[in-house]
Amino acid sequence: MPVTTELRDGAVIVTLRWTDKRNALSADDADIVSDAITAAGSEPEAKALVLTGEGTFSAGGDLPYFAELGRTLTPEEIHHTIYRRVQGMVRALRDCPIPTIAAVDGAAVGLGMDLALACDMRFVGPEGFLMQGWARAGLIAGTGGVALLHRIAPDLLWRLLAEQERITASRAVELGLAEAGDPDALSAALARVDALSYIDRRVLGDYAALARKAAWPAEGNFDEAGARQGHLLCSSEFRELTHRLLGKS
Numbered sequence: 001m002p003v004t005t006e007l008r009d010g011a012v013i014v015t016l017r018w019t020d021k022r023n024a025l026s027a028d029d030a031d032i033v034s035d036a037i038t039a040a041g042s043e044p045e046a047k048a049l050v051l052t053g054e055g056t057f058s059a060g061g062d063l064p065y066f067a068e069l070g071r072t073l074t075p076e077e078i079h080h081t082i083y084r085r086v087q088g089m090v091r092a093l094r095d096c097p098i099p100t101i102a103a104v105d106g107a108a109v110g111l112g113m114d115l116a117l118a119c120d121m122r123f124v125g126p127e128g129f130l131m132q133g134w135a136r137a138g139l140i141a142g143t144g145g146v147a148l149l150h151r152i153a154p155d156l157l158w159r160l161l162a163e164q165e166r167i168t169a170s171r172a173v174e175l176g177l178a179e180a181g182d183p184d185a186l187s188a189a190l191a192r193v194d195a196l197s198y199i200d201r202r203v204l205g206d207y208a209a210l211a212r213k214a215a216w217p218a219e220g221n222f223d224e225a226g227a228r229q230g231h232l233l234c235s236s237e238f239r240e241l242t243h244r245l246l247g248k249s
Helices: 027-041 063-072 075-086 088-095 111-118 145-152 157-163 169-175 185-196 201-215 219-233 236-246
Strands: 003-008 011-016 048-053 100-104 107-109 121-124 129-131
Touching: 003 027, 011 027, 011 185, 027 048, 027 075, 027 088, 048 111, 048 185, 063 075, 063 219, 063 236, 075 088, 075 219, 088 111, 100 111, 100 185, 107 111, 111 129, 111 145, 121 169, 121 185, 129 169, 145 157, 145 219
Parallel strands: 011 048, 048 100, 100 121, 107 129
Antiparallel strands: 003 011
8 A cells, every 4th residue: 555554652653664765755645635535534533643764754746757748748737736635635634623743764755844844843863864855857846845844943945945054963953843752753753743742632632723723824825836936847847857866758
């Protein structure tokens, strides 16, 4: 199964398992992830949802897939695909009735970093890292990463764009993006769920809803991100880049 769900000691763990492509995601994959998050959030015994990946949290978007979109669809059609389907993962995390935790053991790049930023809490393990990634491909953060980053660390965008830093666990703590996961991010996430387990599930959900309402980006921001990304994916610059990387015109 490309996504598995496991209930463990009050945590419902959603694990991405596209190991052959380091959890790089297409729109079809995003639909599976969104459905898994929605179903997991309905688990009555769960106090929190932990999102993680086998080997890699997520290496970002599936480049061959998005290159094909840029060659075959109009910007408007791509906008619809990104907004309705790929961003569906972020909306599923926003609408989850319990707190969400990203357990980053491995790379979380581009779309992967956006998914981590969309969670209520983030742990980065010793082998994990975050990276903006999108700009190197000539793209913007199509899953709303600009606004998601702004709600957590408003002053970081330009530094991350300029430096494209590989943000390790200690650096993520320093920048206020995440907590250190020791001995690994998943273990730290499960420990957090255990520490919160004395609180009723509904009360935890109320805290999560209020925290998201206080800082969640406006829906129009996600819509505009999808529209702008549609034009960039159809650009000659992106086609030239994917031709160099993938050998396709």
